[in-house]
Amino acid sequence: MSLAIGIDIGGTKVAGGVVDESGSILARARRDTPHRSKRPQVVEDTIVDVVEELRAAHPGVGSVGIGAAGFVAADRATVAFAPHLSWRDEPLRDNLSKRIDAPILVDNDANAACWAEWRFGAAQGDPDVVMVNLGTGIGGAILIEGEIFRGRYGIAGEFGHMQVVPEGQRCECGNRGCWEQYASGNALVREARAMILANSPVATDLAARVDGRADELTGPIVTEAARDGDPTSTELLAEIGHWLGIGIANLAAALDPGTFVIGGGVSAAGELLLGPARDTFRRRLTGRGYRPEARIVAARLGNEAGLIGAADLARNAAQG
Template identity: 50%
Template sequence: MAHAIGIDIGGTKIAGAIVDELGTIVAQDRVPTPAGDARAVEDEVVAMIGRLRADEHATGGIDAVGVAAAGFIDAAQSTVYYAPNIDWRNEPFREKLEARVGGTVVVDNDANAAGWAEFRFGAGRLVSDMVMLTIGTGVGGAIVASDRLFRGGFGAGAELGHLRLVPGGIACGCGQHGCLEQYGSGRALLRMAGEIADAGGIGQALARTRAEHGKLDGALVGALIEAGDPGALTALRQLGQWLGQAAASLSAVLDPQRFVFGGGVAVAGELLLQPIREAYLEHLPARGYHPEPDFVIAELVNDAGVVGAADLARVWVEQHA
């Protein structure tokens, strides 16, 4: 089977694509996500699958469809235990889609799909053990161990954004305090930039930009980082230090050969990776005796979700043939 369909359900858009066995997108589609309407989301996914199956690039027919969504998905790649952005609670999403579209449908966590795409076709290729951290509004995670995607016993593993970094730290949306997501995400970067702006000194440009626009957002802070503003670079460095500390703890457990960083903040490239490497070495257990992994930026960017979802569907069909 050469081609499969990948669907990535995001908070603002649903992206879909026909993907070949080399991870190349040969056709794609995109629609806005119906906010707050679970049935409408299902309808849009069904309609998108239909359009992609009818596409001229769907030669020979497409039986495998992979769907990626944020939330806890069971180990059978079938039921959505919980989705933060859609009213799904123990939702038998795979069963519903297969009843409406036919063929094989598999469902997986969006960070798992993106991580698998990077492992197979992007920055993680040529290694057997990889950890990916997606630095966006929150922090997503994916783990590949011995060439296999790690899901955990119940399917809800690799929620790396909720690794506890600071006991009693900043409250997190998961109900706990001090999670990596509160210190290593895009939202955390904006908070740190705001604190630097409040302090004056190197934060003057941040403060001025905030006053001009009413608030700081990712694009504004990103532009200041690109321009070399010392306040914005300091915020990015603080973010990288937290990520490096988390990576050191993950190395003690998982021993990956490579860490891959994706998401919007990762466009900073080496400016982000340098403080990550430094903090990693500072916090690495048995430094000097523990082999050191590579730290790289993700390559597939916005296509990772659909590419990974399609390939996971293809793998499922091959394994269950």
């Protein structure tokens, strides 16, 4: 049995796992992502630490795949730009190869997640898939005829930085009005915290859940409140879903996939998010009523899709 390690690097966590050929995770390890103000080597230290822990339990691991939240160059070795990390033209594969004795592949984290959902999850059987990952920001990936489409320079699928509101909210990428400022986990928490700080009477449920400390509010708390019937939290998730539907309709006009897979931490809200997204998608879809509509489905592999896909991509590359 060929085993590989997958590492998923996000804005808040570095998650790793030993993955077999069927996509099953045999062992897990996790660390907090070092703050972006830290020098790049600190993130690499964290990755090496996770890999060493996993290889100690499974010494037969043959390859390591890294799914990075950023623009990964076409060589699948260099992270050109990571908005939520300190990497700028970072030769990640070469740096890690000096410290990890195994073949290493680096890819965008959303590419890895999309590959996993196509191979083992919600998109099996559909060769044309678009994945939208809602987490700290928004990551995206395109699969065409069973192959990840990376673009000429390796950075296709960065849907989170499409401009949807001219001169809108400032984004960490340096532009304004990016999609992820309206349909991500950060957007959800920003709006909910603002309501608490404004002492809004409709935010009393959310405020009570964090004892009035707005900075302790998280996306999962908002989702839990919505599931418990809090109308404000339900409305906040519906607003995120509305913006999600707008972006998906734009992507359908450009790419016309058969399936949109929605992953990332925010997707845990399920139909509280996807219901409003489908409604807006149908209203905004170009040529609506005269064309087949793509499916919009929740990712089946959850937050582990990135590490599963990174491991499987690395294994395939190592096997040639």
